[in-house]
Each structure stands twice: as structure tokens, then as C-alpha cells.
Amino acid sequence: MNNTIALKSILHKEVHRFMRIWVQTLVPPAITICLYFVIFGSLIGKRIGEMGGFDYMSFIVPGLIMMSVITNSYSNVASSFFSAKWQRNVEEMLVAPVPNWVIVAGYVGGGMCRGILVGLIVTFVALFFVDIQVHNIWVIIATVSLTSATFALGGLINAIFAGSFDDISIIPTFVLTPLTYLGGVFYSISLLPEFWQGVSQANPIVYMVNAFRYGFLGISDVSLVTAFAVIGFFIVTLFVTAMVLISKGIGLRS
Amino acid sequence: MTYALEITGLKKTYKGGFQALKNIELKVEQGDFFALLGPNGAGKSTTIGVMTSLVNKTQGQVKIYGHDIDNALEEAKSHIGLVPQEFNFNQFEPLTNILVNQAGYYGVDRKTALIRAEKYLKQLELWDKRNEPARALSGGMKRRLMIARALMHEPKMLILDEPTAGVDIEIRRAMWDFLQVLNKEGITIILTTHYLEEAEMLCRNIAIIDGGEIVENTTMKGLLAQLDTETFVLDLAPIQHQVSLDGVVSRQLDDHTLEIDISKKQSLNQVFAQLSSQDVEVKSMRNKSNRLEALFVSLINQADKTKENSKVEA
Ligand SMILES: Nc1ncnc2c1ncn2[C@@H]1O[C@H](COP(=O)(O)OP(=O)(O)O)[C@@H](O)[C@H]1O
Ligand SMILES: [Mg+2]
Numbered sequence: 026m027n028n029t030i031a032l033k034s035i036l037h038k039e040v041h042r043f044m045r046i047w048v049q050t051l052v053p054p055a056i057t058i059c060l061y062f063v064i065f066g067s068l069i070g071k072r073i074g075e076m077g078g079f080d081y082m083s084f085i086v087p088g089l090i091m092m093s094v095i096t097n098s099y100s101n102v103a104s105s106f107f108s109a110k111w112q113r114n115v116e117e118m119l120v121a122p123v124p125n126w127v128i129v130a131g132y133v134g135g136g137m138c139r140g141i142l143v144g145l146i147v148t149f150v151a152l153f154f155v156d157i158q159v160h161n162i163w164v165i166i167a168t169v170s171l172t173s174a175t176f177a178l179g180g181l182i183n184a185i186f187a188g189s190f191d192d193i194s195i196i197p198t199f200v201l202t203p204l205t206y207l208g209g210v211f212y213s214i215s216l217l218p219e220f221w222q223g224v225s226q227a228n229p230i231v232y233m234v235n236a237f238r239y240g241f242l243g244i245s246d247v248s249l250v251t252a253f254a255v256i257g258f259f260i261v262t263l264f265v266t267a268m269v270l271i272s273k274g275i276g277l278r279s
Numbered sequence: 280m281t282y283a284l285e286i287t288g289l290k291k292t293y294k295g296g297f298q299a300l301k302n303i304e305l306k307v308e309q310g311d312f313f314a315l316l317g318p319n320g321a322g323k324s325t326t327i328g329v330m331t332s333l334v335n336k337t338q339g340q341v342k343i344y345g346h347d348i349d350n351a352l353e354e355a356k357s358h359i360g361l362v363p364q365e366f367n368f369n370q371f372e373p374l375t376n377i378l379v380n381q382a383g384y385y386g387v388d389r390k391t392a393l394i395r396a397e398k399y400l401k402q403l404e405l406w407d408k409r410n411e412p413a414r415a416l417s418g419g420m421k422r423r424l425m426i427a428r429a430l431m432h433e434p435k436m437l438i439l440d441e442p443t444a445g446v447d448i449e450i451r452r453a454m455w456d457f458l459q460v461l462n463k464e465g466i467t468i469i470l471t472t473h474y475l476e477e478a479e480m481l482c483r484n485i486a487i488i489d490g491g492e493i494v495e496n497t498t499m500k501g502l503l504a505q506l507d508t509e510t511f512v513l514d515l516a517p518i519q520h521q522v523s524l525d526g527v528v529s530r531q532l533d534d535h536t537l538e539i540d541i542s543k544k545q546s547l548n549q550v551f552a553q554l555s556s557q558d559v560e561v562k563s564m565r566n567k568s569n570r571l572e573a574l575f576v577s578l579i580n581q582a583d584k585t586k587e588n589s590k591v592e593a
Contacts, residue, residue, distance in 0.1 A: 027386030034383025041376065113367035117377075117428075120331040120361050121384035122353035279293060279334050 031123045032131050039135025042105055050101070050139060051146060054093040058147045061089055062154040065211070077213050077244045082155045087238040088210030091172065093147045095205060095230070096197065098140030098173040102132050102180035103193040110184065115277060125271045129181065129264065136177025137170065144169055158241060164249065165240035171256045172233045176201075178263035185267070185276045209234045214246040229259055281345040283309045283436050283467040284330070289339030291325055291491075299325040301491040303339070307469060307484070309435075312462045314478035314499070315471040317488035323471040324364055326488070327440050331361050344435060357385060360429030364440040364471075366421050370414035374405060374424060377413060378431050385432035392431060399427035402457070419450040426457070436467040443477060455481055475575065479503070506575065507544070510567040513537045516560040524553050538567070 043050040062082070070081035077084055109115040118128055151157060159165065179196075187193045208230030214222055225231050226247075236252035239245040245252070271277065289303035300322050307313045315323050328334030330341055332352060341348045343355035368377050375396050382392035400406045403423040408416060413424060422442060429437055439458075443451045458481065462468050472478055478485055478499065485502055487495040495502065517534045527550060528540040537559075539550060554561060 027388075030386045030388055031384050034380050037383070038372075038376070038380050045371075109369070112369055113365065114369040114372075116333060116363065116367045117381050118384055119333055120356060120359070121381070121432075122356045122386075123384050124353070274335060278332065279328070 028124060028127050031121070032127050032134075035118070035123075035128065035131025036134045036138070039101075039105060039132065040138050043101055043135075043139045050097070051143060054097060054143045055146050055150050058089055058093065058150050061085070062151065066154055077242070079242055079244075083158075083242065084213075084238075085211055086151050086155055086157060087241045088208075088234045090144050090147050090151070091169070091230075091234050091237045092205050092210055094140040094144040094169055094173050095176050095233070096201065097143040098136040099176040099180040099183075099201060100193075100197060101139040102136035102177045103183045103187070103197075105135065106132055106181055106184035107187045107190070107193050110187075110276065111190075119277060125268055128271060129178075129267050132181050133174055133177040136180055137173040140173035140177065141169060144173075160243035161240050163240075164236060167253070168233060168237040168240060168256075171253075171260060172237070175229075175233075175256060175259050175263060178260065178267055181267050182263065182270065185270045187276075204228050204230050209246060229255055232256060280309060282342070283307045283311065283344060284469065285340075285342040286326070286330075287340045289326070289329060289341060290337045291322075291329060291334060292337045299491050300329075300337075303488075303491070304493055305486055305496065307467065309344075309467055310462075310465055311467055311469075311484055312459075312482045313467070313469045314482035314485040315469060315488055316473065316475065316478050316485055317471070318473055321488045322491040323488060324440055325491075327361070327363075327438055327469075327471065330438070331359060332356060357432070358435045360432065360434035360437045362422075362425045362429045362437070362439040362442055364444070366425070368413050368421075368424065368428070371412050373410050373412055374400065374416075375409045377424065378428055381428045382431040387432055395431055395433075396427070399430055403427050419446045422446055423450075423454070426454070430461075434466070436469065437461065439468070439470045441471055441473070443472070443474070507542050508540045509543060510538060510540050511547075512565050512567050513539065513561050514563040514565075516562055518559055520557075522554070522557060522559055524550060 065085060066082040073081045183193055183196050208228050214225050214231060232247055232252040232255040235245040235247050236249055239249060284307040286303050286305040289300055291300040292298045303326055317323050325334055329336045344358045346355040348355045378396040379389060379392040400409050403426060405420060405423055416424060443454060458468055482499050485499050486493050515535045515537055522531055522537060530538045532538060
């Protein structure tokens with residue numbers, strides 16, 4: 026069995042899918058980011074002044090990029106896999122001799138492609154508003170890849186359990202969005218009262234945003250080692266969970 | 280020679296406790312054209328689901344070309360091409376993509392896949408539609424798309440779950456011809472249906488499934504002969520000698536009971552003539568009902584109903 030070809034086929038199909046509907050998948054994040062820049066950057070940002078030693082706009086750029094990477098990796102896999110379940114074309118893969126890890130890798134890879142592509146688009150748009158500096162490109166690449174993989178896995182698990190289209194918007198609305206907004210995209214955690222700083226440390230997105238910001242600005246509220254350990258922990262846990270669910274056929278096999 | 284399909288003691292109880300398969304025993308030889316005939320809800324799709332790993336079995340053994348699905352699932356699956364009962368492709372995807380991706384899942388590289396896609400799309404008269412999204416196809420075309428998709432990895436065995444349900448008669452015939460050609464080329468074909476005519480037209484061997492059990496597994500010819508025969512039980516005045524009858528199968532159960540199997544075309548007169556000449560007195564006679572017959576009556580009723588429904592829809 027040639028798993029490379031199977032993996033490539035799933036990836037190809039996934040990338041083809043979000044490219045075909047680019048108006049729904051690639052344009053909205055670009056528009057959202059423009060709004061953020063206009064409101065927070067130009068209008069309000071000027072009054073806020075500096076944050077972490079940088080002007081407010083430069084401070085929020087990494088977080089905004091990361092935010093779009095997170096949402097897009099997640100929703101790409103959640104909607105693609107759920108719609109494959111719903112239209113039953115997931116059976117095309119299930120009846121074929123495709124190992125479960127290839128299915129997981131293919132969908133997660135697809136989600137990462139969308140997340141990272143949107144990240145690049147957002148970065149490009151950001152360049153019209155602000156100068157972007159790079160402190161450590163490797164940290165940027167590592168954080169963005171691992172984060173998008175984490176949320177792509179999350180989206181996959183969400184889709185496995187989902188029984189309706191509503192079920193794939195509940196988690197993003199009630200969990201992902203609040204965690205992201207409270208994840209230090211718009212402020213430094215150090216500004217919070219001590220109690221809320223502690224609470225924030227339970228939010229994985231804080232680590233992702235800060236590690237990513239470190240890659241650009243060289244500043245972070247948390248240590249890089251902790252950040253990567255947390256991300257690594259989530260990836261491993263979610264991957265194992267996804268594998269178990271798929272091998273058991275939860276939501277897939279009767 | 281290994282069987283193309285060998286199922287032993289297969290049971291399936293769905294979540295919620297419904298037992299869809301009670302005890303399936305089935306063997307299909309390589310190169311066969313095999314029908315699995317049964318009314319709606321008999322367990323045809325469930326059996327196919329287990330073979331293709333869409334349904335988890337509760338108990339039993341399934342081997343595909345000698346590969347047990349419990350320990351060589353991927354090998355087993357690589358031999359099967361499945362045409363499911365319900366449409367299950369991405370409606371928004373163009374035909375060529377659907378085919379090439381499916382081939383990819385079986386490890387067929389893009390280049391080869393494109394060549395095969397062209398071949399099958401042309402053979403199944405879908406070539407003009409190759410760049411259209413699947414939802415733009417008519418029902419019969421969608422069915423043919425699924426046949427093309429099932430052939431992309433050139434499997435040894437093609438399984439079709441009610442392939443002609445809802446397909447109009449002309450296309451149905453074209454599909455039958457196509458399947459016969461495939462079978463001549465050496466592909467084992469298993470087809471489920473609730474039309475006896477369809478099985479009769481195409482298949483060499485047949486299994487009849489009802490209520491999650493195989494009630495009959497025989498050659499098509501054998502089945503037709505069996506359906507053509509009626510069994511009568513004759514109540515006789517006690518006799519001392521052995522009755523011998525020409526041209527009919529008879530069984531003498533005791534000194535006053537005789538069972539005869541007689542073709543529906545044959546006349547009973549000659550039986551009675553022979554009995555009289557042997558001084559056997561028939562006191563009464565009754566028709567022995569058989570389960571197969573009852574099943575076929577229900578199958579035929581169902582087929583008629585389906586036809587009426589499709590008329591209404593049309
Ligand atoms: N996922 C399921 N959960 C519970 N019962 C099911 C499920 N799928 C099928 N059944 C039941 O199992 C029986 C056999 O179904 P099926 O194999 O689809 O029959 P057929 O294909 O012969 O029409 C039916 O009574 C059906 O209602
Ligand atoms: Mg069925």
C-alpha cells in the first residue's frame with residue numbers, strides 16, 4: 026500500500042476545497058484584519074500608547090496573525106470533515122485501505138495549509154499598516170506550524186463528534202473565541218491582577234500567542250520552553266484522541 | 280482455490296439492540312457473478328457494510344480473497360470496489376477529481392489515475408460531464424459515476440448494492456451489459472437486489488437473505504427449478520408396498536403419507552393415473568407451503584410497489 030499517495034490525495038483534495046471556495050475561506054480573514062488595524066491600530070491604538078515597549082499596533086500584530094491561524098486551521102478541518110461525514114464521502118476513505126493516521130495527517134495537513142496561508146495573507150495585509158520586524162524566524166515558523174496543527178486536530182475531533190452543522194460552530198463560538206480574546210492578543214498578561222494572571226496560565230492560547238510574539242518582537246510573558254512544552258502536550262494529547270476516535274469509528278462506522 | 284468471499288457465523292447487533300444479521304454463512308467463488316437477493320431490511324447492506332468496514336461486526340469471520348478482515352483489513356479492502364446503495368460522493372467536486380482522489384486512496388498515482396478516469400468516464404458515458412460538479416448529474420449518471428469510482432483501482436471484486444434502484448429501464452440494460460463485460464474480463468461481481476428478474480438476468484449463483492439469515496444459497500438454475508416446483512402431501516389409504524412414480528420426485532414418509540415434488544408445468548393427472556394403476560387410494564391432498572415461495576410473493580409485491588412509486592415520482 027502506498028501511503029504517500031493516499032496522503033497526497035487527501036491533502037490535494039483539502040487544499041483544492043478551500044481554494045475553490047476562497048471567497049468564503051481566504052477573503053474574510055483579510056477583511057477582519059483590516060478592521061482590527063483601523064479600529065485598534067489607528068483609532069484607539071494611538072491613545073493606548075506603548076505596550077511591552079512597542080507601539081500598540083506592532084504589539085498586537087503577532088496576536089492577530091495567530092488568531093486568524095487558529096480560527097482557520099480549526100474551522101477548515103471542522104467543516105471539511107463534518108461535511109464529508111454529512112455527504113457521506115468520508116466513506117470513500119473508510120472503504121479504501123487508508124491507515125487511520127493517514128486520514129488524520131491528511132486532514133490536519135489541510136487545516137495547517139489553510140491556517141498558514143491565511144496567516145501569510147494577514148501578514149501581508151498588516152504590512153500596509155505597520156512595519157513588521159523579525160526577531161527569530163525559527164520561533165515564528167515553529168509556533169505557527171505547531172499551533173495550526175493543534176487547532177486542526179481540535180477541529181477534527183469536533184467534527185468527529187458533531188451531528189449537525191450547529192455542533193461545529195458551538196466550540197468556536199463558546200470556547201475558541203473567548204480563549205483567543207483572553208489569550209493575550211490585545212494586552213500583556215502582566216497588566217492583569219495577579220489572580221487573573223494565574224487564570225490566564227491555564228489558557229493554552231496565551232503560550233502560543235506569546236511564543237509567536239517573541240519570534241517577532243523578542244518579548245514574551247511566558248518562557249519559550251514552557252510555551253513549547255504546553256503546545257507539545259496539546260498536540261500529543263489531541264493526536265492520540267483523534268486516532269482513538271477514528272479507529273473506534275466513533276461517528277463514522279455503525 | 281481461495282474463495283473471493285467467505286463469511287462464517289456473521290452476526291451484527293446495532294447500537295440500540297436491533298439484530299440485523301443473525302447468522303450469515305456465505306461463499307462466493309472467484310470470477311462468479313453472484314446475487315444477494317432479499318427484501319428491504321433483510322440485511323444486505325449491513326452484510327456489505329461489514330465486508331467494507333463501514334459497519335463493525337458483532338461476531339463472525341469475513342475473508343476477502345483469503346484475507347481475514349480482523350487481521351489483514353487493508354489487504355482485504357484493496358481487493359474490493361464498492362458501489363454503495365446511497366450516493367456518497369462530494370456533490371460539489373468535479374467528476375474527474377472524485378475519481379482521481381479515490382484512486383489515490385488506493386495508492387494509484389495521479390498519472391495512472393487520470394488515464395483510468397478517462398477510460399471509465401468514456402465507457403460509462405460520463406466523459407462530457409467530467410468537469411462538472413457531481414450534483415449536476417442525473418440519478419442514473421450518479422450511479423454510473425459510483426461504478427467508475429469503484430473501478431479506479433482495478434479491484435478483483437466489485438460489489439454493487441442495489442445498483443439499479445431508481446434507474447430507468449434503458450440505462451439499467453446498458454448497466455447490465457457493462458457488468459457482464461466486466462465479469463467476462465474476470466472480475467468477481469456481487470450484486471444485491473430485490474428484483475428476481477435482475478438476478479435471473481445476470482447471475483450464476485444466488486443467495487437469498489431474509490431477516491438477517493441466508494435462507495437459500497444455490498445456483499440460479501437450481502433456484503428457478505425450485506421455484507417452479509410445488510410440493511404436495513398426499514394422504515393415502517394405508518399401503519403395504521413401495522410406490523414408484525415416473526417423472527416426479529416422490530418421498531414415501533410412512534404407510535399412508537406420500538410427498539411429491541412436481542413442476543408447475545406438469546399435470547397432476549399422470550400422477551393420479553400412475554397411483555390408480557398401482558392400487559393406491561388418495562384420500563386427501565394438500566399443498567405444502569414453502570418459505571421461499573412466501574418470500575418471493577412478498578418480494579414481488581415489494582418490487583411492484585417500488586415501480587409504482589417511481590412512476591409517481593416521474
Ligand atoms: N445504523 C443502523 N442502526 C440500527 N439499525 C439499522 C442500522 N442500519 C440498518 N439497520 C436495520 O438493520 C436492518 C437491515 O438493514 P439493511 O442491511 O440496510 O437491509 P437491506 O440492505 O437488506 O435493505 C433493517 O431493519 C434496518 O432498519
Ligand atoms: Mg440496502
